[in-house]
Amino acid sequence: MAKKKLPTENEKVENLQFDTQNGDGQMLTTNQGLRINDNQNSLKAGTRGATLLEDFILREKITHFDHERIPERIVHARGAAAHGIFDLYESLEPYTRARFLNDTSKPTPVFVRFSTVAGSRGSSDLARDARGFAVKFYTDEGNYDLVGNNIPVFFIQDAIKFPDLIHAVKPEPHNEIPQAASAHDTFWDFISLMPESMHMIMWVMSDRAIPRSFRMMEGFGVHTFRLVNAEGVAHFVKFHWKPLLGVHSVAWDEAQKISGKDPDFQRRDLWEAIENGAFPEWELGLQIIPEADEHKFDFDLLDPTKLVPEELVPVQRVGKMTLNRNPDNFFAETEQVAFHPGHIVPGIDFTNDPLLQGRLFSYLDTQLLRLGGPNFHEIPINRPIVSVANNQRDGHMRQTINSDRVSYEPNTIGNGCPFQAKMADGGFTSYQERVDGHKIRERSESFRDHFSQAALFFHSQSEAEQNHIIDALTFELGKVERKNIRSRMVGLLSQVDKQLAVKVADGLGIPVPEPEYPMNRSFPADADPEQYQPVRKKQSLEKSPALSMVNTVKDSIKTRQIAILAAHGVDENDLQSVKKALEAAGATTKIIAPKLGTLKGSAGQEIPVDQSFLTAASVLFDAVYVPGGAKSAQALRADPDAIHFVNEAYRHCKAIAATGEGADLLKASYIGADSKAAGVLVDQPAEAFIRAIANHRFWEREKARKVPA
Numbered sequence: 001m002a003k004k005k006l007p008t009e010n011e012k013v014e015n016l017q018f019d020t021q022n023g024d025g026q027m028l029t030t031n032q033g034l035r036i037n038d039n040q041n042s043l044k045a046g047t048r049g050a051t052l053l054e055d056f057i058l059r060e061k062i063t064h065f066d067h068e069r070i071p072e073r074i075v076h077a078r079g080a081a082a083h084g085i086f087d088l089y090e091s092l093e094p095y096t097r098a099r100f101l102n103d104t105s106k107p108t109p110v111f112v113r114f115s116t117v118a119g120s121r122g123s124s125d126l127a128r129d130a131r132g133f134a135v136k137f138y139t140d141e142g143n144y145d146l147v148g149n150n151i152p153v154f155f156i157q158d159a160i161k162f163p164d165l166i167h168a169v170k171p172e173p174h175n176e177i178p179q180a181a182s183a184h185d186t187f188w189d190f191i192s193l194m195p196e197s198m199h200m201i202m203w204v205m206s207d208r209a210i211p212r213s214f215r216m217m218e219g220f221g222v223h224t225f226r227l228v229n230a231e232g233v234a235h236f237v238k239f240h241w242k243p244l245l246g247v248h249s250v251a252w253d254e255a256q257k258i259s260g261k262d263p264d265f266q267r268r269d270l271w272e273a274i275e276n277g278a279f280p281e282w283e284l285g286l287q288i289i290p291e292a293d294e295h296k297f298d299f300d301l302l303d304p305t306k307l308v309p310e311e312l313v314p315v316q317r318v319g320k321m322t323l324n325r326n327p328d329n330f331f332a333e334t335e336q337v338a339f340h341p342g343h344i345v346p347g348i349d350f351t352n353d354p355l356l357q358g359r360l361f362s363y364l365d366t367q368l369l370r371l372g373g374p375n376f377h378e379i380p381i382n383r384p385i386v387s388v389a390n391n392q393r394d395g396h397m398r399q400t401i402n403s404d405r406v407s408y409e410p411n412t413i414g415n416g417c418p419f420q421a422k423m424a425d426g427g428f429t430s431y432q433e434r435v436d437g438h439k440i441r442e443r444s445e446s447f448r449d450h451f452s453q454a455a456l457f458f459h460s461q462s463e464a465e466q467n468h469i470i471d472a473l474t475f476e477l478g479k480v481e482r483k484n485i486r487s488r489m490v491g492l493l494s495q496v497d498k499q500l501a502v503k504v505a506d507g508l509g510i511p512v513p514e515p516e517y518p519m520n521r522s523f524p525a526d527a528d529p530e531q532y533q534p535v536r537k538k539q540s541l542e543k544s545p546a547l548s549m550v551n552t553v554k555d556s557i558k559t560r561q562i563a564i565l566a567a568h569g570v571d572e573n574d575l576q577s578v579k580k581a582l583e584a585a586g587a588t589t590k591i592i593a594p595k596l597g598t599l600k601g602s603a604g605q606e607i608p609v610d611q612s613f614l615t616a617a618s619v620l621f622d623a624v625y626v627p628g629g630a631k632s633a634q635a636l637r638a639d640p641d642a643i644h645f646v647n648e649a650y651r652h653c654k655a656i657a658a659t660g661e662g663a664d665l666l667k668a669s670y671i672g673a674d675s676k677a678a679g680v681l682v683d684q685p686a687e688a689f690i691r692a693i694a695n696h697r698f699w700e701r702e703k704a705r706k707v708p709a
Contacts, residue, residue, distance in 0.1 A: 038524035046437020051357035065163035079115030084323035098347030119180025124259035133219030152220035159358020183479035192488035207249035240285035246553025285315035464699030474507035558586030569631025572601030581686035613641035628660020655692035
């Protein structure tokens with residue numbers, strides 16, 4: 001029998017009309033062969049209701065996904081972590097009965113893990129990706145895990161789509177390429193069919209996805225949670241972590257080079273900062289919203305693809321977290337720590353966010369496989385600081401030796417112990433939310449605005465930040481082989497901003513297509529596609545300054561890495577005076593020379609060299625200083641590595657300073673005689689250089705795009 005000719009990939013995707021009677025378009029089924037009518041929505045009690053445990057399709061899908069890999073995490077496999085403390089500024093008793101948010105006299109121990117999402121444990125720190133930001137509070141009422149990211153929104157609205165998202169972004173299954181990268185066909189094929197992802201796409205294509213340091217990125221709880229006080233009154237809450245060093249990024253070209261020079265760049269940065277006593281600090285911020293205001297916004301509070309603009313609900317900074325101790329053992333602590341959004345304490349509760357509802361199942365299920373069974377809470381890093389008393393026994397890797405006879409409740413043999421705790425004794429009680437609705441696989445109509453906040457984010461960026469988003473999209477989609485996927489994505493971008501789409505399309509050499517119908521292909525098989533199409537709502541804000549890194553902290557150079565380029569004959573007075581000023585302001589300096597060992601200054605002083613040009617690179621530093629000294633300047637001008645070092649720092653828009661003959665090296669570089677370029681200082685006071693470094697970058701220099709470096 002002749003083999004039936006299969007349609008091409010383009011024919012399949014363009015038509016999206018499969019023959020359901022043969023192998024060209026099989027029906028979607030569960031692992032038991034049951035045909036699935038709706039693979040887009042979990043089963044909920046009403047369109048905005050809680051996800052139901054009854055949803056066997058959701059549980060089968062996520063269970064299979066959670067158990068696909070061992071032993072590393074399926075997502076967030078590559079991470080770094082540290083111990084610290086959380087200090088509360090003021091009691092939040094009017095909003096929550098959580099003790100650690102009421103008692104200002106007692107610090108709460110924490111363990112924090114930062115991570116990249118998509119790559120394996122062996123991938124680079126500088127991949128373009130969201131970063132995990134997970135905090136375990138060891139409170140007097142048990143462990144509380146605030147498990148979030150450095151981006152306040154997410155790709156999808158419903159947890160049933162999480163396995164699809166991660167399968168799409170992971171290396172393609174036929175060749176396991178590319179590692180820790182979204183610039184490939186399967187990811188953008190998925191995204192181009194999921195317009196709900198467009199807000200998140202704006203964030204991950206922005207500089208937020210390539211942070212300068214874990215210490216210089218924000219953290220978010222992503223979901224809307226509840227705070228509940230002792231009287232049972234609830235408020236909605238969004239959690240924020242605000243870094244005291246500000247929010248800063250690297251350039252994309254720089255990120256790629258760092259991945260080759262030092263793929264452990266962010267891990268090393270966190271470790272060394274703590275070892276040097278420059279303890280990373282964040283303030284905990286809360287956006288608190290009365291329940292009566294739930295429906296007053298242009299978006300749905302339960303939609304995880306939406307944020308609450310700070311201009312509408314200000315962030316109240318209520319405490320500070322300080323990381324002050326590195327782990328003693330990476331595997332025992334960083335690798336074995338188990339976070340779970342379901343680890344909460346009295347006074348904190350959930351909402352019906354359908355992505356959060358799925359995570360409440362998924363995280364626990366994942367730990368059962370990764371850490372060998374139900375007793376992962378007995379691993380030291382996961383143990384609460386309070387005693388544990390229940391009737392659970394046995395299981396794989398059980399550490400506790402129970403000597404009593406009672407393993408059930410209620411009982412009399414054990415004198416009734418352990419007893420249920422009354423609310424007044426700290427017993428947890430779930431918030432009594434009214435649940436009223438039909439069991440249904442459907443999303444609320446209020447979840448259908450997929451473009452307004454994506455546009456808000458893009459329009460809130462500076463010109464340089466917008467250009468970086470355009471470049472990132474052009475780079476990523478330029479790696480996509482299938483033209484129809486590129487075209488669909490440009491069509492979606494046109495719904496966010498017309499000029500954004502035009503510029504990306506120009507870089508790809510394609511026209512901007514007319515919007516396709518149906519724009520959203522993610523709807524149940526029997527549904528009317530029209531009712532699932534995205535809508536656009538008029539927003540009360542045109543711009544949100546809080547969304548741009550231009551408005552971040554720029555008054556400190558604490559922990560910044562400064563390269564000092566020198567050779568024999570350097571003016572040691574210039575070198576030492578600027579070095580002393582930089583270090584007094586909190587920066588770290590490294591002397592970079594043609595060779596290791598020592599340099600002999602112009603007055604005969606021996607100066608230790610920290611690194612040579614062979615092992616150092618400008619991408620590993622925040623700024624560059626070239627001291628005077630005729631012989632030193634002459635040697636550096638004759639060294640191609642020194643010229644490249646300056647060129648590259650200039651290309652990446654960093655502060656560059658020189659004194660005396662050191663300016664000759666700048667003249668030999670791409671800077672040339674133009675010593676008045678933004679961020680370039682010649683024979684200026686050290687204080688001026690410090691202010692320039694605090695500015696972080698001078699992105700206006702990018703307008704001269706072709707800097708050879």
